[in-house]
Amino acid sequence: MTSAPPILSCRDLALAVPGRTLCSDVAFDVRAGECWIVAGRNGAGKTTLLQTLAGLRRPAAGAVLLAGRPIAECAPRWRAQRLGFLAQDTFDAFPATALEIALGGRHPHVPRWRPESATDVSLAHAALAAVGMNDAALRDVQTLSGGERRRVALAMLLAQDPDVMLLDEPTSHLDIAHEVRSLELLARLAHDRGRAVVMALHDLTLAARFATHVILLGSDRVESGPAGALLTAEKLSTLFGQTLVAVAHSRGTVFVPD
Amino acid sequence: MHRTPHWIVLAALALLALAAFAFALTAGSVDIGVSAVARALLSRADDAGVGYAVVRELRLPRAMAAFAVGALLALAGTMMQVLLRNPLADPYVLGLSGGAACGALVALLAGTSALVTPGAFAGALVSTAIVFGLARGNGAWAPTQLLLTGVVVATGWGALIMLILTTAPEAQVRGMLFWLIGDLSGATRGGPGLLALAGVLGVAMFFARDATLLSRGDLTAASLGVSVRGTSLALHALAAFATAVAVTQAGSVGFVGLVVPHAVRLVIGNDQRWLMPAAALAGGALLTLADTAARTLFAPAQLPVGVLTAIIGVPLFLWLLRRTAR
Numbered sequence: 207m208t209s210a211p212p213i214l215s216c217r218d219l220a221l222a223v224p225g226r227t228l229c230s231d232v233a234f235d236v237r238a239g240e241c242w243i244v245a246g247r248n249g250a251g252k253t254t255l256l257q258t259l260a261g262l263r264r265p266a267a268g269a270v271l272l273a274g275r276p277i278a279e280c281a282p283r284w285r286a287q288r289l290g291f292l293a294q295d296t297f298d299a300f301p302a303t304a305l306e307i308a309l310g311g312r313h314p315h316v317p318r319w320r321p322e323s324a325t326d327v328s329l330a331h332a333a334l335a336a337v338g339m340n341d342a343a344l345r346d347v348q349t350l351s352g353g354e355r356r357r358v359a360l361a362m363l364l365a366q367d368p369d370v371m372l373l374d375e376p377t378s379h380l381d382i383a384h385e386v387r388s389l390e391l392l393a394r395l396a397h398d399r400g401r402a403v404v405m406a407l408h409d410l411t412l413a414a415r416f417a418t419h420v421i422l423l424g425s426d427r428v429e430s431g432p433a434g435a436l437l438t439a440e441k442l443s444t445l446f447g448q449t450l451v452a453v454a455h456s457r458g459t460v461f462v463p464d
Numbered sequence: 465m466h467r468t469p470h471w472i473v474l475a476a477l478a479l480l481a482l483a484a485f486a487f488a489l490t491a492g493s494v495d496i497g498v499s500a501v502a503r504a505l506l507s508r509a510d511d512a513g514v515g516y517a518v519v520r521e522l523r524l525p526r527a528m529a530a531f532a533v534g535a536l537l538a539l540a541g542t543m544m545q546v547l548l549r550n551p552l553a554d555p556y557v558l559g560l561s562g563g564a565a566c567g568a569l570v571a572l573l574a575g576t577s578a579l580v581t582p583g584a585f586a587g588a589l590v591s592t593a594i595v596f597g598l599a600r601g602n603g604a605w606a607p608t609q610l611l612l613t614g615v616v617v618a619t620g621w622g623a624l625i626m627l628i629l630t631t632a633p634e635a636q637v638r639g640m641l642f643w644l645i646g647d648l649s650g651a652t653r654g655g656p657g658l659l660a661l662a663g664v665l666g667v668a669m670f671f672a673r674d675a676t677l678l679s680r681g682d683l684t685a686a687s688l689g690v691s692v693r694g695t696s697l698a699l700h701a702l703a704a705f706a707t708a709v710a711v712t713q714a715g716s717v718g719f720v721g722l723v724v725p726h727a728v729r730l731v732i733g734n735d736q737r738w739l740m741p742a743a744a745l746a747g748g749a750l751l752t753l754a755d756t757a758a759r760t761l762f763a764p765a766q767l768p769v770g771v772l773t774a775i776i777g778v779p780l781f782l783w784l785l786r787r788t789a790r
Contacts, residue, residue, distance in 0.1 A: 262686050286689030293683040299549050300679050300734040310677055314689040318673070359684075366688065 211274065212237050213402050214259065214370045219268035221254045228254055229423060234430040241396045242404040243413045246423030247446055252406040253294060253374055255423065259404060260291040260372045286314035290368035292376055296359045298347050304358045305343040308333050311365030333364035336391055352379040360388060373405035389416045410442060410461040470738045473731055477745035484752035488527035491756050493763045494518050528654020529713055530755040531748035532661045534720050536710040538747025539664055541721030542740055543703040546679045547696060548607045554722035555707040558614030561716040562621025563591025564708065569628045569640050581712050588708035591617060646717030646770025648755050660709045664702055665744055671695055672736040679734060717770045720747050723781045730784050750777065
């Protein structure tokens, strides 16, 4: 697997927000089948990193490559057929059914003047079913709870069905059952269907369970690589400035604050 | 959420628009029956009957102008609500009507009524340029920044309007008030408005799917392959043009641009491919009905149509809102 060319990679990447450099010299390769988790303190730049990887924000330096092409030079539609992004917040200011929203994910695959095909509709239904929202397909999103809206937003990304999925805290607002189910779904998409997943996640125990690779976004250094070597109590304690203890459990490692 | 199929709503609105035209052509101080109206519409000038001049030269152009203005305002309102991600936005929210009004009022004040139309159009463009010039932060227009700038600029225009009204000779104030409330009695040509409407709707439909996604946030839209900057810019330009044309023809008719898109959205949803044409039909029909009522209710006196759009629209909207809430 590791010999396959990376689907998404970055070189000498530096990220900055107005008035502050977040990190520099970030470089890693994401390949099909991998599930990457970005961890770091609040304000470390997880969102900025994901948006930059998605081609939605210019890096301060360096480049992001999607399937070998500089992402800044990709046509938006071509990019959206291969790479999808779940934003931290979505706007539900206007009424729309869950199905309409999921269908929105088909946008890059449907020619401009063509209506969505029956295949698009069934893909949208399948995406809603995958997040357990197909029974609510015709419900107005404004009548749904925060967690249900989050799952509909995830369904939109699933309907888009890109090779690379970037997700900014996909499990926010979700109860623990749906949190685990959503992460299992994403891990399966990576493992069984050869998609690549990169997501910001705050729950380190779940990160340890689902990540194949990790990016630790520290204030002075960024480390990236296979999860086993990086998701240790020592590294995470330094990263968060909070002593953490790793407790071994039959289903994985649990990180407990000291 | 149970919804009537989209095409049925659209067909019903098209019928409503036809009915509005029928009402506009048959109602008035000269009694002309339906068959006489049909004859006037189909006949040539040289073999015309009594009603020909009234129908062809007075009622039809005015109905066409009313329809175009209503449809343009509803379309502009639909676009502004998406662009500002705010269901309370209307075509005038960025101060465009204030600029147009100042231009028109200055022309009226100078006694050159021929300059009212170009004055209004110029005022609308100046206002748009000011708002977009000031709200531009590092190369992009954020909705909040635009909205705040627009509201403040509109307040400025409002003050100028009051200044003009209070200093103008009394004989001119009534005409100015009619212009401010919105009035179609000066509309003598229907063609230009309908042409503008066709153009705006055509271009808007090109961007309809992108607009639907934009209403879910810039980031989401961009990640789905929408060119957010280009699309926003095009929609802003379209909305400004539509509003400028409407305001130039009829003054600042209120309410249509705010409530029609909102009301139609309650019935047909936020898919812009359906909402845009539906809002245009509904806005056009509403203004045609309102304008016909405005010129016939208290004939020979004419009411400014802007008053009637609100009187018809408010209860209609409240009823819709209650129906949906249940």
